[in-house]
Amino acid sequence: MKKLLNTVYITTEGASLRKDGENLVAEVDGAERARVPFHMLSSLVIFGAIYISPALIGACAASGITIVLLDRAGRFQARVEGPVSGNVLLRRAQYRVSDAPAEIVRSLVVGKIANQRAVLMRALRDHGEAFAVERTAAIESAVDRLAYIIARVERKDHSADTMRGSEGEAANLYFSVFDDLILSPSPDLRWRGRSRRPPLDPINAVLSFLYALLTHDCRSAAEAVGLDPAVGFLHRDRPGRPSLALDLMEELRPVLADRLALSLINRQQLHASDFVTEDSGAVRIKDDARKVVLTAWQERKKDERVHPFLDEKAPLGLVPYLQAQMLARHLRGDIDAYPPWFWK
Structure with missing residues (x-):
């Protein structure tokens, strides 16, 4: 069954996201605020100016985790994903x-x-x-x-x-x-x-x-x-x-x-x-x-x-x-x- 709460929303501008092993780590002003295993994620929704490390982008693409970029008002800007499979x-x-x-x-x-x-x-x-x-x-x-x-x-x-x-x-x-x-x-x-x-x-x-x-x-x-x-x-x-x-x-x-x-x-x-x-x-x-x-x-x-x-x-x-x-x-x-x- 599709998990319902496996979307992470990042709303604090100036935050940074990076990969640490098989985990997503969110930091604000250099302090760790959240850590989520990749296997619990299906997508990230990011609002505004937030840094995403290249290693995290690559790991998300490989794991089938979609990254959605929205502006501060919630308008869609871009979508980053790995190879799309389908019937x-x-x-x-x-x-x-x-x-x-x-x-x-x-x-x-x-x-x-x-x-x-x-x-x-x-x-x-x-x-x-x-x-x-x-x-x-x-x-x-x-x-x-x-x-x-x-x-x-x-x-x-x-x-x-x-x-x-x-x-x-x-x-x-x-x-x-x-x-x-x-x-x-x-x-x-x-x-x-x-x-x-x-x-x-x-x-x-x-x-x-x-x-x-x-x-x-x-x-x-x-x-x-x-x-x-x-x-x-x-x-x-x-x-x-x-x-x-x-x-x-x-x-x-x-x-x-x-x-x-x-x-x-x-x-x-x-x-x-x-x-x-x-x-x-x-x-x-x-x-x-x-x-x-x-x-x-x-x-x-x-x-x-x-x-x-x-x-x-x-x-x-x-x-x-x-x-x-x-x-x-x-x-x-x-x-x-x-x-x-x-x-x-």
Whole structure:
């Protein structure tokens, strides 16, 4: 079974990483802060200016440990890995299906919208009594409209492009009421619409950070089962973009990322003072607050839910790997369709 906590996140700028025997050693100002055996690692995620020794890079490549480099804001910069092994027949099937991806696109879009709808319904159940009438009405209207879009996407006469349009429509609707889910009284912690590169407010900064972490996990999951992370179905191919990882991420981010961001804000684990606005207008999370987010992210991945297709409990952190396996089984012809993961 894939270990869930075998990803090490390095967030202290100025830290240095080196190899000592069969161990990763992290040092700050010359003092050893952590030591982890290579056999317990599958990947390193490094934020900002951190030194990595050439010997460590070589050892990670030889041991199949991926090094992911992100900037201080969590944006992807580079990925260092050794020789990639994979099932050539599986990848050939993936490439063929990517030319006519309508059925897989349908599953991905239905899964994403259903989970967005579940997030809104959960907010009504948990906080509906505290919401103003107007807020409740707006969320209920969005829930009903998302149900209509799901029913439309499930019809078999829609092309992949039409379903991509429906996915965009659902995303706009979902985020139009996202501010209604925020309970913090701080005027600086409000939702003003999605902004990506760069994020222009604290909520978007948290979402972008969490999406970067989830994309990393989904890319690792795709590679773990022998799929090509660059060739997707919902997301079109583009040089340098891990389209399949973004596909796998879509149905998971409402639950793993969006709900976590809301919880951190609503429980006042993050405050307006935890963010910095750069001269460019970009908003980034301060280092200490980023550690709070990472800790919450790892704890969130431990939560267990029943997988709707396998009918077995699984930690949320394992879901990207299970979904990648389901996709590989479908591409091989072992199952008739790709089963999306529904949060309940």
